[in-house]
Amino acid sequence: MSAVFDTNPATAAPIEGYRPVAPVVERDGATAVVDADHVYYRELNEAIQQLVADGVRDLTIRGVNGQRYIGNGLTETDLRIRIQGVPGQDLGMFLGGPVIDVDTNAQDGVGNTMESGEICVHGSAGDVVGYGMRGGRILIRGDAGYRVGIHMKQYQNQLPEVIIGGKARDFFGEYMAGGRLVLLDLNSQLAGPALGNYTGTGMHGGEIFVRGTVDACLCGREVGVVPATPEQLETIRPLVTRYCEAFGADADGIMSQTFTRIAPVSSRPYGNLYCSM
Amino acid sequence: MINYLQPEFHVDIDYDRCHKCGRCAGQCGWGVYSFVERPLPDDAKCRACHRCVTFCPAHCITIKRSDLAYRENPNWPIRARKGVWRQAASGGVLLTSMGSDAPRGSIFDALTLDACQVTNPSIDPLREPMETRTVIGKRPRALGERVPKDWAGRLTLSTPILFAPMSFGSVSLNVHKSMAMAAKRLGTFMNTGEGGLHADLYPYQDNVIVQVASGRFGVTPEYLERGAAIEIKVGQGAKPGIGGHLPGEKINAEVSTTRMIPQGTDAISPAPHHDIYSIEDLRQLIYSLKEASGYKPVGVKIAAVHNVGAIASGIVRAGADYVYLDGMNGGTGAAPAVIRDHVGIPVELALAVVDQRLRDEGIRNEASIIVAGSIKSSADLAKALALGADAVALGSATLLALGCHLCQSCHTGCCSWGLTTQKPELTRRLDPEEGAQRLVNLVSAWTHELQEILGALGVNAVESLRGSRDRLRAIGLDAQTCEILGVAPAGR
Known part of the structure; x- marks a missing residue:
């Protein structure tokens, strides 16, 4: 039996619609504009890394259309990346400092295992936003998909925050070990409740704030679902304010409404599960 | 009561x-x-x-x-x-540790190796050079074939033996230091497991494989930058299909710094990676890690389970540089006994199936195979190589070399030998310098024995033994098992 398809990138046919060529770059000092139109992700990311290594700190990427891994593992804290178009999967994975701004929607895996910095999406995002995220901030103007904030965690002064303007789907904050998830349930394109099933299942740290009320039957048994107190709500004011700054909304208006707080009832949900042999 | x-x-x-x-x-x-x-x-x-x-x-x-x-x-x-x-x-749930003690026997023990007599001369390794150097990574299919640049990342081992992934947290920092020092001296690699990389190991980072598991503990851009290679942990032989769970008692200040989680909280690794639900998703993570690390080799560790051939084929097609197969007798720092003793398949069968499948599909050159799961001696090592492995990884044997007596109580965190505990009065019992020396001794001894075996087989390089199943015979295995292993019964 011969190979079903050619897995060798040197000999395999290029993906239809993309060319393995370096993108056109216009550079002016620390500012650069990269034209990603029809450029394959590998060449695009190589060019981005090269520009950043050469001292570019304000980078605009034009004509983005599904290119994956943009900004992966970049650690320059003074770097700003503006993305025009829809970036592909794993945008800003392992991001360690830069600010990424997306002018429309994003796909799956935004801020996967993110360390610090900010990702701001002016449309909606796909699944697994902020998976395993340890620090930094993700702002999504519209809706998000399934499995948002799974296994987010916090450590010392690192406290990851994700704020979503619309609704989110199932498994929101599953296995969450730290950080904050905020769901505003405003301007959504989705029907039904703000949250899906299995919210906070296995959660053992951090907290989730949802505007309005939440049916506890949507949540895992490891969490308590209660109205947020004014003191608890105050902790998300800076995040909500940042959201309103980025997308233009009334922070005081949002903060004056009722929120539900979902938090674990134990930091050791499985402490009594075992019996030693 | x-x-x-x-x-x-x-x-x-x-x-x-x-x-x-x-x-x-x-x-x-x-x-x-x-x-x-x-x-x-x-x-x-x-x-x-x-x-x-x-x-x-x-x-x-x-x-x-x-x-x-x-x-x-x-x-x-x-x-x-x-x-x-x-x-x-x-x-x-009954909780236990180390490898399964179910009396199933070892398939390696039922295999014997060939030797040269009269017509084909054996080689004296004390007199002739005997190459044990091993390369882990992608290779061209044929000599002279053009190789893409993202195939360039490879690991070179002086001997086909690595130290298996065991996290700092499940084992002590002194165990990690012993392995790191030994790996550097031997010219091979240790593996962080999923607990992050302690700063004390930075001097040895060129001999460290860093692991990325579902909990993403301690995974930062810097961590990926420091490792010589990156390993995605999907499964573990002792507990296929279930996640990891380091109890809060073991998360002291030091463990907390490398895992990057608060002290005293449970470190829960979910059973699946929630960003991998398919081979396409796995490819995405592999290339995400490659993009973030400047195209370092990325391996994928899985437990040996029933459909392992198809799974491994998918992993290689997803772009992995090596597949790490962990058999059902592999060790663990803590696992439910029912899973440890009853889930998965022995590594010998998994290895034979995967090697054959990758050959049949013409993609064996695109990934190396590392096997683990109760490699007990240099004989098991040689037999694994003959069955198609590129290298083996030692977990239980590493701990045994450091004093473990296989009492199967790692999960209690009270290890008297100071290996699988975080209590300072116990962990200080292992001197990393002495531990490293014991590991160097063990691996050197097995390497010498492997050279003796190679000499007896009349070959002068590990490369010449790899996948030579015709140099193996089976005693007492049924016909179907022999067929799966691709090994003839003794006498044939």
Whole structure:
């Protein structure tokens, strides 16, 4: 039996619609504009890394259309990346400092295992936003998909925050070990409740704030679902304010409404599960 | 409730010879001994780890199996009866550690190696050069074939032996240091496991494979930058399909810094990576790691399970540089006994199936195969190579070299040998310098033995043994197992 398809990138046919060529770059000092139109992700990311290594700190990427891994593992804290178009999967994975701004929607895996910095999406995002995220901030103007904030965690002064303007789907904050998830349930394109099933299942740290009320039957048994107190709500004011700054909304208006707080009832949900042999 | 369980061991002290020095009481991590003028053991707490026996200056301690008779019933072995009693008392999942002790036997032990006689000369490794250097990574299919630049990342090992992933947290920092120092001296690699990389290991980072598991503990851009290669942990032989769970008691200040989670909280690794639900998703993570790390080699570790051939094929097509197969006899720092003892398949079968599948599909050159799961000697190593492995990884053998006596109590966090504990009074018992020396000794000895085996086979390089199943014969295996292994019965 011969190979079903050619897995060798040197000999395999290029993906239809993309060319393995370096993108056109216009550079002016620390500012650069990269034209990603029809450029394959590998060449695009190589060019981005090269520009950043050469001292570019304000980078605009034009004509983005599904290119994956943009900004992966970049650690320059003074770097700003503006993305025009829809970036592909794993945008800003392992991001360690830069600010990424997306002018429309994003796909799956935004801020996967993110360390610090900010990702701001002016449309909606796909699944697994902020998976395993340890620090930094993700702002999504519209809706998000399934499995948002799974296994987010916090450590010392690192406290990851994700704020979503619309609704989110199932498994929101599953296995969450730290950080904050905020769901505003405003301007959504989705029907039904703000949250899906299995919210906070296995959660053992951090907290989730949802505007309005939440049916506890949507949540895992490891969490308590209660109205947020004014003191608890105050902790998300800076995040909500940042959201309103980025997308233009009334922070005081949002903060004056009722929120539900979902938090674990134990930091050791499985402490009594075992019996030693 | 009355405890139905009687002690498994009896601590026998010959008081006539006892110095009454109390060293046994000081050495025991389980609190077996109280000391009132002489050591008084509580048999119920003994785990037969032999720490006290080893350190008794009078050699007056003997750990004996309890003579207590139970009514014989082959259908209800004592082990099963004790499990029922334990669970009836606690309602808990039976938790154990190290590799399975179910009496299934080893397939490696049923295989024998060939040797040269008369017509094809054997080679004397003491006189002739014998190449054990091994390269892990992608290779061209044929000489002269053009290779893409993202195939360039490879690991070069001086011998086809690595140290298996064991996280800092499940084992002590001194165990990690011992492995790191030994890996550097030997020219091979240790693996962080999923607990992050401690700063004390940075000087050895060129010999460290960093692991990325579902909990993403300690995974930062810097961590990926430091590792020589990156390994995605999907599964573990001792507990296929279930996640990891390091109890809060083991998360002290040091472990907290490398895992990057608060002290005292449970470190829960979900069973699946929630960003991998398909081979396409796996490819995405592999290339995400490659993009973030400047195209370092990325391997994928899986447990050996029933459909392992198809899974491994998918992993290679997803772009992995190596596939790490962990067999069902592999060790663990903690696993439910029911999973450890009953889930998965032996690594010998998984290896044979995967190697054959990748050859059949013409993609064997695109990934190396590392196997683990109870490699007990250089014979197992040589047989694994002949079955198609590129290298083996040692987990249990590494711990044994550092003093482990396989008492299967890692999950208690009280290891008297200071290996699988975070208690400072216990962890300081392992001197990393001495530990590294023991590991260097073990790997060097096995490498010499491998050279002897290669010489007897009449080949002068590990590369020439790899996948040579015609140099293996089976004794006492059924025809179907022989067919799966691709090995003829002895005499054929």
